[in-house]
Amino acid sequence: MSLIMVQLRFTPLLIPMNKSFTTPLLWLLVATIGAAAVGGIALNRGESINALWFIIAALCCYALAYRFYAAWIASTVLMVDETRATPAERLENGHDFIPTDRWVVFGHHFAAIAGPGPLVGPTLAAQFGFLPGTLWILVGAVLGGCVQDMVTLFFSTRRNGKSLGQMARDELGIMGGVAALIGTFTIMVILIAVLGLVVVNAMKHSPWATFTVSATLPIAMLVGVYMRHLRPGQVLEASTVGVILLLIAVAGGGWVDGNPALRAWFDMDGLSLAWCIMAYGLAAAVMPVWLLLAPRDYLSTFMKLGTISLLAIALVLLHPDIKMPALTPFVDGSGPIFGGKLFPFVFITIACGAISGFHSLVASGTTPKLLANERDIRMIGYGAMLLESFVAIMAMIAATVLDPGVFFAINSPAGMVGAEAAQAVAKITAWGFPVSVGQMQRLAQQMGEATLFARTGGAPSLAVGMASIFGSVFGESLLALWYHFAIMFEAIFILTTLDAGTRVGRFMLQDMLGNIWPKMADTSWTPSVLITSTVVVACWGYFLYIGVIDPNGGVNILWPLFGIANQMLAAIALCVATGILVKSGRLRYAWITAAPLSWLIIVTGTAAYEKLTSSDLRVGFFAAAHDLSDKLAAGLLPAAKAAIAPQLIFNLYLDAYLTLFFVTVLLLVVLDMLKVSANSLLGRPVQPLSEVPHTPNRMTEQQLAQWGRD
Amino acid sequence: MAEKLRRLWQFIRRLSGDDAYERYLKHCATHHLGDINPPLSKKAYFKQRLEAKWSGINRCC
Numbered sequence: 022m023s024l025i026m027v028q029l030r031f032t033p034l035l036i037p038m039n040k041s042f043t044t045p046l047l048w049l050l051v052a053t054i055g056a057a058a059v060g061g062i063a064l065n066r067g068e069s070i071n072a073l074w075f076i077i078a079a080l081c082c083y084a085l086a087y088r089f090y091a092a093w094i095a096s097t098v099l100m101v102d103e104t105r106a107t108p109a110e111r112l113e114n115g116h117d118f119i120p121t122d123r124w125v126v127f128g129h130h131f132a133a134i135a136g137p138g139p140l141v142g143p144t145l146a147a148q149f150g151f152l153p154g155t156l157w158i159l160v161g162a163v164l165g166g167c168v169q170d171m172v173t174l175f176f177s178t179r180r181n182g183k184s185l186g187q188m189a190r191d192e193l194g195i196m197g198g199v200a201a202l203i204g205t206f207t208i209m210v211i212l213i214a215v216l217g218l219v220v221v222n223a224m225k226h227s228p229w230a231t232f233t234v235s236a237t238l239p240i241a242m243l244v245g246v247y248m249r250h251l252r253p254g255q256v257l258e259a260s261t262v263g264v265i266l267l268l269i270a271v272a273g274g275g276w277v278d279g280n281p282a283l284r285a286w287f288d289m290d291g292l293s294l295a296w297c298i299m300a301y302g303l304a305a306a307v308m309p310v311w312l313l314l315a316p317r318d319y320l321s322t323f324m325k326l327g328t329i330s331l332l333a334i335a336l337v338l339l340h341p342d343i344k345m346p347a348l349t350p351f352v353d354g355s356g357p358i359f360g361g362k363l364f365p366f367v368f369i370t371i372a373c374g375a376i377s378g379f380h381s382l383v384a385s386g387t388t389p390k391l392l393a394n395e396r397d398i399r400m401i402g403y404g405a406m407l408l409e410s411f412v413a414i415m416a417m418i419a420a421t422v423l424d425p426g427v428f429f430a431i432n433s434p435a436g437m438v439g440a441e442a443a444q445a446v447a448k449i450t451a452w453g454f455p456v457s458v459g460q461m462q463r464l465a466q467q468m469g470e471a472t473l474f475a476r477t478g479g480a481p482s483l484a485v486g487m488a489s490i491f492g493s494v495f496g497e498s499l500l501a502l503w504y505h506f507a508i509m510f511e512a513i514f515i516l517t518t519l520d521a522g523t524r525v526g527r528f529m530l531q532d533m534l535g536n537i538w539p540k541m542a543d544t545s546w547t548p549s550v551l552i553t554s555t556v557v558v559a560c561w562g563y564f565l566y567i568g569v570i571d572p573n574g575g576v577n578i579l580w581p582l583f584g585i586a587n588q589m590l591a592a593i594a595l596c597v598a599t600g601i602l603v604k605s606g607r608l609r610y611a612w613i614t615a616a617p618l619s620w621l622i623i624v625t626g627t628a629a630y631e632k633l634t635s636s637d638l639r640v641g642f643f644a645a646a647h648d649l650s651d652k653l654a655a656g657l658l659p660a661a662k663a664a665i666a667p668q669l670i671f672n673l674y675l676d677a678y679l680t681l682f683f684v685t686v687l688l689l690v691v692l693d694m695l696k697v698s699a700n701s702l703l704g705r706p707v708q709p710l711s712e713v714p715h716t717p718n719r720m721t722e723q724q725l726a727q728w729g730r731d
Numbered sequence: 732m733a734e735k736l737r738r739l740w741q742f743i744r745r746l747s748g749d750d751a752y753e754r755y756l757k758h759c760a761t762h763h764l765g766d767i768n769p770p771l772s773k774k775a776y777f778k779q780r781l782e783a784k785w786s787g788i789n790r791c792c
């Protein structure tokens with residue numbers, strides 16, 4: 022339990038400091054050390070560089086940004102007003118509007134925004150070397166992601182906790198609202214598919230991992246029954262029992278793996294696992310939340326906070342050397358993990374951890390209803406995203422401390438390097454990243470796996486990285502346990518995102534269908550629940566299915582698509598914020614959101630353009646579709662591939678039109694924002710600001726102190 | 732030391748929502764909501780909280 026405290030102790034630099042600490046000299050020192058660390062990382066060529074520099078560079082950047090940039094935005098641009106009553110105070114009802122201790126809100130907000138995204142993205146982007154991803158995580162978070170989260174939280178707080186979609190409709194017009202709604206739904210579908218693929222690839226032919234992940238379901242249900250019926254509301258008691266059982270399940274997986282009869286039960290191929298996950302997603306979406314989703318979410322939150330703290334401690338204790346070069350030859354677009362040049366694809370691949378549009382949905386939903394005072398907005402909006410960015414930096418370290426040869430052997434799909442081990446190592450060694458079959462076999466044996474070749478999706482390589490870090494600090498003999506612990510840790514919150522996402526998708530669909538047939542909007546009417554849940558699962562299940570059968574590994578297609586969708590949502594949130602800033606007479610400060618917005622438009626636009634027009638078969642959807650059709654028509658494909666080719670071709674066209682759709686929606690919202698801004702500047706009538714009028718704060722300093730204030 | 736441990740424990744309970752019902756009862760008492768309708772039972776309170784929590788987007792990527 023004390024892990025939570027350790028977790029929060031990362032951020033002492035983020036707390037508004039008392040006077041003695043804010044001496045300019047000290048900040049100068051922080052700036053100098055930070056600059057030296059970033060410079061050291063950026064200019065380093067050839068010699069090995071220590072992971073500690075990454076941590077120092079990140080912490081110095083975050084501290085400076087939080088102390089100066091975030092504080093300036095809060096006071097000068099947003100004009101945060103601590104005398105103003107927050108919705109939690111004005112509308113307090115003991116249920117959703119509750120003034121809450123800021124550290125508690127910080128914890129809840131962080132747990133909500135930080136999912137598997139910041140772990141997977143940096144791992145995949147490490148194919149370009151450690152430098153591009155690291156710089157983008159730092160710069161993107163400080164100037165983009167944190168700003169987006171903070172301003173969205175602020176504007177939503179000023180509007181009684183309205184959702185992003187509602188704000189877009191009120192401030193920009195109907196187009197913005199519809200775009201946010203559609204964006205949210207599609208991003209959910211693609212996100213769930215790609216995360217499902219990550220879990221499938223981690224469990225494929227791994228009885229140990231499959232058993233451990235399956236065991237999390239009955240454990241969660243047990244915890245659910247405990248919390249609901251045996252001892253209602255005893256959250257900590259139930260979670261402790263659950264966490265202990267999860268750890269037993271990790272060890273139990275090893276025993277199952279060693280037992281030939283049981284082993285066969287859990288040894289499954291990708292496609293069967295994909296069907297299992299779809300069946301599970303459907304069951305989880307219609308089952309009552311208390312039975313599975315809510316208890317598992319408790320467990321996954323504890324696991325997440327605990328494991329991330331443990332990783333930070335282990336990294337500081339071990340401070341390993343980074344083995345990946347600063348830049349690899351794959352910046353030219355020939356990378357095995359996903360195709361495409363450094364620009365724009367590194368900015369698409371790393372969304373969460375740098376800037377993630379999905380956060381704007383959380384920052385405009387639950388969190389604003391909990392704020393006790395507006396002055397907490399900087400710490401919660403900006404601070405929580407800084408912590409997520411730090412998680413992404415740790416994922417980058419965990420990926421780059423592996424031997425590059427091993428990293429590429431784990432992450433390259435069979436379609437890229439060949440299905441035979443000897444073939445794969447020869448190809449990867451020829452790229453300049455030496456690795457041998459023996460080395461891979463030894464590693465797989467140490468991790469308790471049959472093979473680690475072509476385990477795409479980022480989870481297995483992250484788990485190998487984490488296991489080797491934990492193993493070096495806490496004991497080598499337990500490598501296999503650490504590896505499966507890491508897999509379980511990733512799987513458990515991927516599955517939480519999967520069912521929570523399916524549920525939200527179901528609600529959105531029920532709401533939409535309710536406009537046509539009101540009965541459908543009844544969230545407890547079983548036929549409606551079954552139909553809409555099936556439709557949502559079918560949507561992501563389709564992409565998951567194609568991702569599994571695609572020999573080039575669906576990650577190459579799905580992850581960039583997810584990145585584009587997520588950045589599009591971020592752009593919509595930034596459009597809303599920019600529009601509000603201009604309308605409220607703050608044009609001279611509108612660049613704080615307009616600058617990251619412009620960058621996102623350039624990045625998303627370029628990526629979409631390349632995805633549509635590139636002649637590189639691994640980048641261009643149309644090029645790949647035409648190539649495959651031609652080969653199929655000429656009979657050049659092996660029988661196995663010819664059988665699935667029509668499905669792959671259809672999917673490539675679908676992906677192309679989806680990309681086109683995203684860009685069109687984005688452009689329409691941007692035009693809407695520009696029109697509203699121009700009208701406002703020219704003095705023409707525009708939608709009025711929907712801000713709630715000022716009500717004085719009634720909480721006394723003493724009451725605020727009770728909420729744990731300094 | 733004992734005081735520090737006690738505060739840490741309180742913080743953990745607050746963060747995890749373990750003390751939510753106690754705070755709810757306190758809220759009802761201070762706002763005199765009980766005069767109109769009596770506060771929910773612990774089981775009913777957690778049921779309602781759970782449904783409110785999972786009806787919107789509260790987990791992302």
